[in-house]
Amino acid sequence: MELKDRLAAAGQEHLLAWWNELNETEQAELTAQLEEIDFAELEKLIREYVLVKPKTAIPDDLGPAPYFPLIPKDDAQEELYEKARSWGEELLKAGKVSCLTVAGGQGTRLGFDGPKGTYPIGPVTGRTLFQYFAEGIMRAGKKYGRPITWYVMTSLLNREATEKFFKENNFFGLDPLQVFFFTQGTMPAVGYDGKLLMASKSSLSLSPNGHGGTLLALRKSGALDRMKAEGVEHISYFQVDNPLIPVVNPLFIGLHALENSQMSAIMLAKTGPFEKLGNFCVTNGHIEIIEYSDLPKELAESRNEDGSLRFIAGSPAIHVISRAFVEELTAGGSLKLPWHRADKKIPFIDAQGNAVSPAEPNGVKLESFIFDAMPLAERTMILEGDRNAMFAPTKNPTGVDSVESCRAMLVERDAKYLEAAGVKIPRKADGTVDALIELAPVNVIDLADAKAYVEKTGLKAITAGAKVHLE
Secondary structure: OOHHHHHHHOOOHHHHOOHHHOOHHHHHHHHHHHHOOOHHHHHHHHHHHHOOOOOOOOOOOOEEOOOEOOOOOOHHHHHHHHHHHHHHHHHHHOOOEEEEEEOOOEOHHHOOOOEHHHOEOOOOOOOEHHHHHHHHHHHHHHHHOOOOOEEEEEOOOOHHHHHHHHHHOHHHHOOHHHEEEEEOOEEEOEEOOOOEOEEEOOEEOEEEOOOOHHHHHHHHHOHHHHHHHHOOOEEEEEEOOOOOOOOOOHHHHHHHHHOOOOEEEEEEEOOOOOOOOEEEEEEOOEEEEEOOOOOOHHHHOOEOOOOOEOOOEEEOOOEEEEHHHHHHHOHHHOOOOOOEEEEEOOOEEOOOOOEEOOOOOOEEEEEOOHHHHHHHOOOEEEEEOOHHHHOOOOOEOOOOOEHHHHHHHHHHHHHHHHHHOOOEOOEOOOOOEOOEEEEOOOOOOOHHHHHHHHHHHOOOEOOOOOEEEEO
8 A cells, every 4th residue: 555545544644744845865864754653553552542641540459569678678688699699690791691781761850951971970070870880781791701782772872972971982892893882763643633743744743762772772673682602591681860870780690590580670669659750569469560650649648557658669670671571562563552642742843734732732652661561471580679779760850859869879879889899988077988089990899809909909998088099
């Protein structure tokens, strides 16, 4: 069927209204966008998510999800953790693990012009987010004797700038073949009348399809094929704005494997009932995440007999995912995840071709979320993480989850490593570190590395007020 006929059948023939005004290049670009769309599937999504507003149904049997605690509860669990840690290290030594960073965002909220991963976050050096991960991946590869392939998901907006940044920085010492860039998919924005919106006469209004789209993009880009060819079985998934994250966590990876989990998650104990983290819950025997905005107030505030929150487990979007599970979820080239509606103010051109910047929401962007894969898995696992050791998101310039708080947490993490290795660290009356300290991840990614570094360098103490970069 001709493109024009397909659009007419879908009730979207307006997308070709300016066809005769376009040059050949513009016609080709618009055609490519339209050819990417499965209009039968899109019609279904418009009926279910645009023409009606879905309500989030809270199951009657919703309860808090079980998880492995940060501190083993007994000798048997401690033995399991040691076994898991050793097994995770063996998987790394065998080349069974790759890293995946979701890095499609821009630094706009930070007042920064460029891909978010290029933001300078190092407390002393201004080491960028990407450099933290690259050096950590390099160190882990040396530590476990096998280079780790790093998959970096960009967006259409920042793909070119991201690749240029890596090339300008010589891939931070990594072999360029170790780094696989791929691009997040998009979805067309839809007006409340069910018609697709156009950004210009030659382009649809497109937006990223959500972090759930990472999974389909892995398949379409050939990343899954490469993982399979390299013998990779497990994917360490994390977001670009969190430089505190261990790029590989042997305990987490090992537990994931020993539990035969298809998708595993780190949970953090929430700081309060309404902290803006998704809630790990269980319903009908399956783990799922309920957004903080959707969990009813009475459940969010409910407590156990000891006074602790019942729904204590919050999601920081840190996962280990089995490659075979991603293959299953994307079989046939389509994504087997539900979609979510986001009402937005979407700039568009009207029927006369005039640009319009609406003052109120005028349409819907459809997104998929990676955590929606958890209820589809036959086996899942959740492990409690240490917030101070693995979660310092860089979302705002100041305040909570900010550049300031992230840098402070990086300093504290590195100071604790050095203290545990016997180095005297200056501290203020309130206990915070009285110095700026930055350890190079290319040498130190855990306590064992810190101890080896201190022994090698003979470092004894840090001077109060000093700015110290330890390479």
